[in-house]
Amino acid sequence: MSQGSGGAEGAPPMPPVGKERQRKRRRRRRKESKTRLVRSNLLPPEAEAEKSKRTVLASNRLKTTKYTALSFLPKNLFEQFHRLANVYFVFIALLNFVPAVNAFQPELALAPVLFILAVTAIKDLWEDYSRYRSDKEINHMECLVYSRNEKKYISRYWKEVKVGDFVQLRCNEIIPADILLLSSSDPDGLCHIETANLDGETNLKQRQVVRRFLELDSEFDPLKFTSVIECEKPNNDLSRFRGYMIHKNGKKEGLFKENLLLRGCTIRNTEEVAGIVIYAGHETKALLNNNGPRYKRSKLERQMNADVLWCVLILLIMCLFSAIGHGLWVWQYGEKKKPIFDVPGPDGKYLSPVLASVYLFLTVIIVFQVMIPISLYVSIEIVKICQVYFIHQDKDLYDEETDSQLQCRALNITEDLGQVQFIFSDKTGTLTENKMVFRRCTVSGIEYSHDANARRLAMYQEPDSEEEEAAPKGGTLSQRDSICSHQSIKVVHRSQSTKTHRRTGSRAEAKRASILSKHTAFSSPMEKDITPDPNLLEKVNECAKHLEIMRSHEQPLSHLSPELCDIFDFFIALTICNTVVVTAPNQPRQKVRDRFELKSPVKTIEDFIRRFTPSRLTSGSNSSSSSSLATSKSVHRFGLSVLSSTSTESTLLKLEEKLSYSAQMNNNGYGSQQGRSPVGSRAEEGELRYEAESPDEAALVYAARAYNCSLVGRLSDQVSVELPHLGTLNFEVLHTLSFDSIRKRMSVVVRHPLTDEINVYTKGADSVIMDLLLPCSSDDPQGKHQKKIQSKTQNYLNLYAVDGLRTLCIAKRVLSKEEYACWLKSHLEAESSIENREELLFQSALRVEKNLHLLGATGIEDRLQDGVPETIANLRKAGLQIWVLTGDKQETAVNIAYACKLLDHDEEIITLNAESPETCAILLEQCLQCVESKFSNNTIDEATGNMTVGFTPLYPPSSPVLSSLGLVIDGRTLAYALEPTLEDKFLALAKRCRSVLCCRSTPLQKSMVVKLVRDKLKAMTLAIGDGANDVSMIQVADVGVGISGQEGMQAVMASDFAIPRFRHLEKLLLVHGHWCYSRLANMVLYFFYKNAMFVALLFWYQFYCGFSGSSMVDQWYLIFFNLLFSSLPQLITGVLDKDVPADMLIAVPQLYKSGQNMEEYQPHMFWMNMIDAMYQSLVCFFIPYFTYYDSAVDIFSWGTPITTVALFTIILHLAIETKTWTFLHWSSCIFSILLFFFVALVYNASCPICHPPSNPYWTMQRLMGDPMFYFTCIISPVVALLPRFLYRTLQGTLFPTQLQLGRQLSKLPPEIRTQLLTKLNVKREITPQTQPFADSFSLNFGLNASGFYTAYNQSSPLPASHQRSESAFPEPERAEHTTDQTVAASPQGALLYGENKDSSAASSPGRSVGFHEMTHSTFEVEALPVETAFPWSSAAHQADFSLLKWITSTPLFSRSGAVLQVPPSSLQNESQDSMSVLGSSLQVDFKGLKEQSANNFQDKTKGIPADNCKSDNSETTFL
């Protein structure tokens, strides 16, 4: 027990996590071997040499603190001096210690720097202390460690656990270190763990005892463990663990990640496990993965830093000016005539002018140092922390369902949220719930539409409260009593599970110990209860009956009709082709359950031969057909055990017959009952839960259960399925070829219990499966039929995609024994190889997944999250371009895009599907030209827009045609388009589109797209996603947002902000983003102004003191002015000011554009502020100057009023800029002023000699008795601020910004405001409704998708009425139509435009002509204010608004007034011209495109059947 401990205790304290990498590198150097040797600590101590080698292993003590008591000061200071600004300020402070140049009392000059350093240090200290406390808490958690002396597991602290220790864990305990699993109470050597702490995934994962120990008969005894484990060095790859165990006898055994229990995970459903610690403490994967918060620099900060550099330049210029001035001043007196006031140096000699100016340069740097605001960085940090706090506290960003709130993971880019221009969104889980609901399926070419299910789902979409009653249930279910009964049970069940269904999110590790969460991942109520389609249910029952009969009559299964056969296989595939774990909640699996003798799938060829040569048929067990679960199991087990021991067949059969006969006798009653009423059994088995790695798997298993084909148990080698009439069937799982994103499918190889055939069930993306199907000759009728089924299925698949369903194909392959043996050989090789095992397994999977027989397809709905369409609409109104990057297929993606209003039905969709880089280039070129031509035409519209520019841009004139472009591009084309040669064109095209949809894109492509936009367009990008596939995109984007949703925490871990739901993005961006941006921008600007203004005062004084660097402001005021007197109000304003209230920001999303256009902080604003600062300082300097000119005033009696005046001016300036005054604002301003007077009075009264060289004794007291002081202090701020006030007034009246208008709107009386707002909104909503094509277009589009649709499906529109009526047809009929449909129409462009015009004309017949024209020109401009404003203006008059309201609200209307000035007729002509030009150009372009697309179409149709392999390859590369 010693060697590990000695090393661990003596190990140096761990550096912080952040330095992990460095440390790792160091360790690597120290030790050449790339592996780690672990042996039991219970063995007798090793040799000394070994011991010393061991010292590098980390103990399990967690130490995330950065500092120790001793190292805190030097280390913290060292870290703080990494910041350039701190170095600068310390340098300045130290400069004060040089007598020749010092400006202040040196100790005093250090004060602010020390203050800033101290504040930061205290903050760090506090953080470190809280880390220390949580470390301590975790370190002192207890676990059971085997003790050699006591020969049993005894309780120990986590920190005492060492590598090589044996640890025993109970159910619901947290794993203290990375442990190799050696024993489990589970019958199959499994251990279930929940990894929510690590990746947030709440589904249970299985871990497996190391194989050799699985076979141990007796209880695992740590003392007997003599093997040595050699494994890789600690690394942060959670999904990898490699190593092997060397046993005493020299045998090696491979170890995989399935054998490793990771620290931080929780044991679930397993009573007791034990294992040996492999990695401990900081070397565990969990901690290696834990890198602290990310540091990003926001755009605003970058801009600010540029301006800080300007400040440096200004400072240098001022210093240089002063230095030269001083040089000249000294020079003018000459060598001889030194004036009496020019004090010689300490040696009694006068400085030469040059030397004097050099010294002075340094002196004035000290004096003017506040020009570079020392407190700026600290203030910004404080403000950001407060902003983050308020974002955290927002109730609207809290999701009750998951009890999670927003998390800001990056503390310093809050203001970037207000400047986002592009949103890149994932689809699944981000826009949608990622809660999969089985909707429809098709089996052997026949579609089962599950209407009742659809209706039920519609029910669920109603608010939760109503669900409990489930009132409408009767309506749908009364027709089918049998279903009704079991559904009602489930409704109850659902209500229970909603309560328990909570995610844990990321909570402190320690706190988890107490949490016994009973939640289940991916088992939302919607997945669980599915109303079966009556037809299919009937068929399933029929099929089961047949099977039962057949089995009882010992007929081969082939007698079953192919359709029924397919149905049977289909459901079997749904049930078993997955990795779903069946759990009974709250109960760990116990060893009580009997072990099956057949332990594992075939492991060797001998095994295979041994097991598969005797035809072990179920014919013998036919009598056990309807036996209950337990009996069937026992029979089966028995049979297998006999088999595996290779006993003779005859005895087996006899035995089996006997047993099963008795079983049948016993269970007869129950068996017959079961067939008729599934209700009873279902209620029991309602306890079963399915936990899947992906939500669609669970959905499919629940769906199968609805058809009475339920999964009742899964072991590593066997799946139990309960079937109607047939009872429980045990499928022996030979292999599971797990899902990967390249193959896009998964398969199981099972032995069918009824036929004893070896079946491969494959489930995967339709595009993949369809290519892997057994090519069927069209000669024989069977093949023809099969082909028909395939084409039908394909049609249905397309239909599903149109409906936005996720499609999966289910297929099957029957392997002959020879084939299997052949494949098995290679597969076993692949499995056993350690070097590039994955690759070999992949190849092996490819070999077996071919020549498939198509069974059917499923359509799973992934519902849109709440509020997604509204959020997207609002974000888009806010000027954000939304790109959706999804891995889904194009049809699905497009339909989801329509559903969530990403694409509008009046939009023109450009679809880019290219087969080769060349076609892609041509397509891009043509689209671009076409758009380009439109664009040039649109400039006319823009010109008309420009005339109105001086007036309200609240609804900026976006060019109508442009706004309705959407781009859809698939992954393959995207890959071409992202080539360096094409990316510019692609970008130029995409830039002009309102929305872009990239389908079938890989994670890498996602990040490439984001990077492209970020770098080429220099735009602020936001990426939002929820899954691991979005991580790269989230990391690349300026702002990464993770949705703490269903797919685990990887996205959240990588993100800057984590939100529970997509809809929260709206408030996060529009409100908080805007506020943070505007607050910080204003604060930064104000900071620059404030410092410049104050420093300028000192600069002007240099002109009157011979540029000698003296300051009239006492050094105390000078040093503490920024820090104490003027800091609080701006912090309060920076944290709390609200330029526009939240509801207005949401109601008028256009206000967000101010952030995108950097309106709050434009480069010129810095200079405007500087000029204003200069003016104000001139006023504040010269009014006191002239007032006291030629008087007996002394330097500080004159400087103190100036300080006071400056403080008043600065605070009043802030007051002008502050938009919202809460009591905090008031009190901070008043506090600041009072503090100044208080400090001044105390300081001036304290002691006459304490503060040499300055000596302002009693100055303030005396000034306050002097009326002149007050007169000066009143007039100066007034004169200084009048221009700014006047500017604000005039600008707000004459050229108000959108924000000011928004503010005005929010100030209006509520009823008028709502009236106005609803009018704006109604206007918006009416726009699509007035277009008769809206509905038909979607249908067109959808139908069109059945073919390969290429760019620009442009032709004459079909009559809308026809289309509409078609859409009303019931499903099957509609499907018939679809097959015939070839080319559909998409009305758009000029025609649509014209339509709009007409409709608008029709809707406003009463309007005057002039207005009418205007409506045309700006029709597409959303929420056109003209019509709304017009009636309101009169209303306003009636309400007798005062004059002032006119002035302030004029801007709302002035635009319409201005437009009126444009001659109406000319306007109309222009717009019509543009339209016609547009139309013709479109025609031309589309012709070309159509030809192009036709070619493509032909190519494609040819290519697909002919060259399966090729298309498959290309698919895999890009998908």
Added chain:
Amino acid sequence: QEAQTRPSRCPDNSAFKQQKLPAWKPQLSLASVLSIFFVIGAACLAVGICLIVSANSVREIEINYSDTCSDCSTLRENSSNWNKECYCSADFILKEDMLGDVFMYYGLQNFYQNHRRYVISRSDVQLLGRDVNVENSYCTPFTTYENGTPMAPCGAIANSIFNDTIDLFYNVNSSVIQVPLLKTGNSWWTDKNVKFRNPVAQNLSSAFAGTARPPYWQKPVYMLDEEDERNNGYINDELIIWMRVSAFSTFRNLYRRVSRTGQFADGLPAGNYTFYISYNFPVSKFKGKKYVILSTVVWSGGSNPFLGIAYTVCGTAATLTGFVITAIHLKLRKEKTYFQK
């Protein structure tokens, strides 16, 4: 149980946390803007006129004697003549009576008392009468002589003290009456009683034993005013006033007050006066000028009318702006009505 161990993470619904504190949202409306401008305008105008009126009531006379005493000034240019006395006089006529308290200032031009190294060149501790090692103070290089004798008081400020003596004579009916002037009471009370103290000793000369006068001084510090014990040494008013360094290079310091006794009980009557000046302070070296100023004061300070003018101008500007805004508003409203037709 779950509810206990895991309290809802829902944030508090408090006004502060939800950023919904009751707030005043000032709106720059026409009424408020106009009222602000007009109120400011009116107030400033009123104050300005008051200030101008009061500043105009101040009587002030200023005599530049650096030119009239050019002989002395050339004499003083050579610092070796520091021991030679030089007198000159300046006549002036007071046309009106100067009623009330009359203050006599000396004014200096181009004397950069606010030079950084000059300002700090003093030792407050020494001036407080404590025995300190002035070597460590800011007084360098005016701390000690080469033989180590410390200067009292040390530093450049004290060294460069204004040492002209100015007497005022009233010429009435060919007789010359010396106007009685008060030497004390001219400095701040706190300076005289708190900031400046003589070292404690039997008498002043022993108190300053072991120290020497600053190089430019003609007599040691304990002989500044031999007549008045309470005005001698460090607590001499002239020294105290000089030590209060001026903010600008052109400044005036209070020198004497006219003692309102006898003939001058109401102030200075109109008539001919003569300043009789003992010229010691050299100014020509730095192209400076010296003045002697007689002035009365009012509640708002001296004769400087600037503040009054500033208020008046500001008030006018604010009022005018108010009218302009009104005009803009009326114009906009006109357009508006046109639009409504």
